[in-house]
Amino acid sequence: MISGGEAELDCSMYIGEILMNDQAERQTGVALRGLVLTLVIHLLGGCGKSPDEIAAQDKARSERAIAAAQAELDADQKKFRQMASGELRVPSPNVMASPEPSPSDAPNLQPIDAKGVAAPAGASAAPAAAPWSAENVFSEVAPSIARVHVMDSSGRVVVxxxxxxxDKGIVITNCHVATRGTKLAIKINDSVMPATIQxxxxxxxxxRLNVAGLSARAVAIDSVTSLRTGQRVYAIGAPAGLELTISEGIVSALRKVDNGTVIQTTxxxxxxxxxxxxxxxxGRLVGITTFQHRYGQNLNFALPADWIGQMHARRPSEAVSRAPFSADAGQDSSPATLIVGQWLCRDWISGQAGQYSFEPDGSLSIVMSGGRVANLKYRVSGKALQLSDAKQGGAATIEELNARKMVLHGRNQSIACER
Structure with a gap:
């Protein structure tokens, strides 16, 4: 019996009726009726299964799939711990050390023709080829997508x-991922390899991560200027550690900021x-998926791929093993002490800049470039920066802090400050 509201369907009765009418009358109308009833029975989950039973089966299948993915992730993390402790040695390829990055190392953002071949310098892009399916995009770029594992000094995966x-031997990722620990490793195409921040x-x-011996091919890169609102796009990565996951959406907006255009996508x-x-x-890389709005629906954001080339104009940071808090010789290196004073800060997501004044008594005054003033209270606990006013509170993570530089990451914010 299949329950549905107040009515109940007897599967054996309907199947018998279908067969009887089909044999006796052999009329098209009856055959179609039989086909429809059979489809209804299949859609309801088969004879003798209630909707609750079907839901329970679906839940069990989902749980088994998640458990299998978790088991694979646990096995990979064991490899990373062994690699960090020296138990697992990765063969060292016969390659030369990577040179310091230079402007000529910037990824090529030349127009790409319908076959994916870069056009000569100064040439305009050829007419766009027919759009690829999600299957074709995934097949093309999946071999170039890595899962990044960040570990502490003991080899425990923390992020x-x-x-x-x-590029050859080069992987791009977010700094709020790569700088959260002391050691890095990537998994790509079933291979596990150590990495360093270049x-x-x-x-x-x-x-930019340097991965010695990485042979995976580089993806094609295109500018955010090629995008239009409403255009279909695909995000590929490792959400919740589930590597090579593809999701589909559209460009829901192109948000202008000081350094370029951030992509909002569904x-x-x-x-x-x-x-x-x-x-x-x-299948061309147009953005790096970076953050989402926690309190909205389908409010996801990607940094423009154009910014990959702009990185070369900036001073390389210290290696990933640097201490998050550091002071000049003879100074107190505690974050509560280092943060005190005036900072010129910029939020690269919103493009807003302002002067942040942290006082020793825990008060914070923010004067934005447009003249707006905010007076808050702050408290530092380890890497956590708690902020509050008379009505509500908030928090940010201190990613880096020294006498001259501070980097904060909060909900939908990434703030870089300097004295």
């Missing part, structure tokens, strides 16, 4: 993110997606 191969630009929240992303790729309908 999982995503990355994209943009270039970090916290102001843009982009880090392509779903989750924690772990940070550093992954946002691709257009030709």
């Amino acid at each position: 999982i993110g995503s990355g994209v191969v943009i 270039l970090a630009d916290e102001a843009l929240d982009l880090c 392509a779903p992303i989750s924690p772990g997606s940070s550093g992954g790729g946002l691709f257009d309908m030709s």
